[in-house]
Amino acid sequence: MRDVVSVLDGLYDPRWADDWDAVGTVAGDPDAPVTTVLLAVDPVAAVVDEAVAWGADLVVVHHPLWLKGVTSVAADSPKGRVVHTLIGHGIALHTCHTNADCPPLGVSESMAFALGVQDVRPLEPDDSPERGSGRIGALASPVTLDEFARRVATSLPSHHSAVRIAGDPGRTVETVALCGGSGDFLLGAAQAQGADVYVTSDLRHHPVSEHLEQPDPCAVIDVPHWSAEWTWLPVAADALRSALPGLEVRVSTIVTDPWTASLPGTV
Numbered sequence: 001m002r003d004v005v006s007v008l009d010g011l012y013d014p015r016w017a018d019d020w021d022a023v024g025t026v027a028g029d030p031d032a033p034v035t036t037v038l039l040a041v042d043p044v045a046a047v048v049d050e051a052v053a054w055g056a057d058l059v060v061v062h063h064p065l066w067l068k069g070v071t072s073v074a075a076d077s078p079k080g081r082v083v084h085t086l087i088g089h090g091i092a093l094h095t096c097h098t099n100a101d102c103p104p105l106g107v108s109e110s111m112a113f114a115l116g117v118q119d120v121r122p123l124e125p126d127d128s129p130e131r132g133s134g135r136i137g138a139l140a141s142p143v144t145l146d147e148f149a150r151r152v153a154t155s156l157p158s159h160h161s162a163v164r165i166a167g168d169p170g171r172t173v174e175t176v177a178l179c180g181g182s183g184d185f186l187l188g189a190a191q192a193q194g195a196d197v198y199v200t201s202d203l204r205h206h207p208v209s210e211h212l213e214q215p216d217p218c219a220v221i222d223v224p225h226w227s228a229e230w231t232w233l234p235v236a237a238d239a240l241r242s243a244l245p246g247l248e249v250r251v252s253t254i255v256t257d258p259w260t261a262s263l264p265g266t267v
Contacts, residue, residue, distance in 0.1 A: 001058060001092055002030040004037060007243040008060065008096055011236070012106065016131070017099040022064040027083060028092020034058045037240060039233045040252035041226050043093060045078065047252055048085050054250065058092045060236070062100065062107070062229050065093065100232065101133070102126060105239055107180035108135045110232040114155050115199065116140065117176045124189050134179035134186045134200075136193055142174040145197060145219050152199060156227040161259040166208055167219025173197045177218070180228045187211055191218050201225040226257035 005025060017023045026043075038056040040047040043065045051059045065079055075084040086093055101107045102122070112120045112135045122132025143151070146169035153163045176197055177190035183200030184207045190198035191211065197219040211217050233251045240249050 001025075001028055001032050001034045003244065004034050004058060004240065004247065005030065005094060007240060008094065008236075010243075011239055012096045012100040012103060014099050016102055016126075017097060020067070021098045022067050023095050023097050023099050026065050026093040026095060027086050028058065028094070032057070032090070032092065034092070035246070036248045036250070037237075038250050038252055039237050040254070040256070041229050041233070042256040043082055043095075044256055045082060045085075046254050047256065048082050048091075050252055050254055051091050052085065052089050056091055056250070058094060059086070060094050060096065062095070062097055062232065064095045064097055096236070100236070101180065103131045105235050107229050107232040108133070108178060110235040111135070111178055111180045111199075111228050112137055112176075113235065114231040115152060115176065115178065116155070117178065123177050123179065123186055123193065134177060134183060134189065136175065136177040136190070136195060139174055139176060142172050145169050145171045145173050148173045148176075148197060149221055152221055152223060156223060157230050157253070157255070159224045159227045159255055159257045159259075160261050161224040161227075161257055162262040163224075164203075164222040165219070166212060166221075167197070167217075171196070171219060173219065180232065181225055184208075187220070197221060199223060199228075201228050224257045224259065226255070 034057040037058045038051045043061045074080045117137040120135040120137035123134030123136045125132035173196040177195035178199040182202040195218045199221045203222040237249045
């Protein structure tokens, strides 16, 4: 396991994680042999059951199992049962969260690849020009907002939630800003850098409403959190396979988005 974690740390250095985050190995023996790795967004029971059924040695997830300290991991809670099931079957758990959001081949860059955005750069750079929050780039050719929104909906993995759009469906879209996961904190940066549209998740009413009151606001597309971040899994899987050719890596396709249905509103 130590070798796999070393590759992950090289790609997604734990030092890049936000101060509040909890990344790294949650369960597992660093010296244990690992030949099979399952990648998923969420460390939930369905993913753990998939790992057990497949015979995974290690599960790598994006979201932490815990963000705060606990005094018990008893199996009488959902998260406790996750830990007990993993340990009981000799399966390790490792988390790459905000340390995987900002770098090349990270969550936002992977989302850009999935949506056909080219020549990407960080929307809000860190101390390295290649690393930072969000991404901004250009489409190969301009399309309408309606066309681009449909591309977004079909390019992300299938889900039961909704893709929400704010803006004129006929406006031209060429410059695209985006952020995998919750990204309303970058809405101002997207506007300042001349994006035609900003794509992210978990957008709240007031920030979007206030944004749309500006002169010539960029359009906004809100997508399910899980589906946006899932786009990182195949990219990380390919990076692991390239670094460790003997490793068998699988990407979970279990939909762990919490929403199970959506209904269109009436106007």
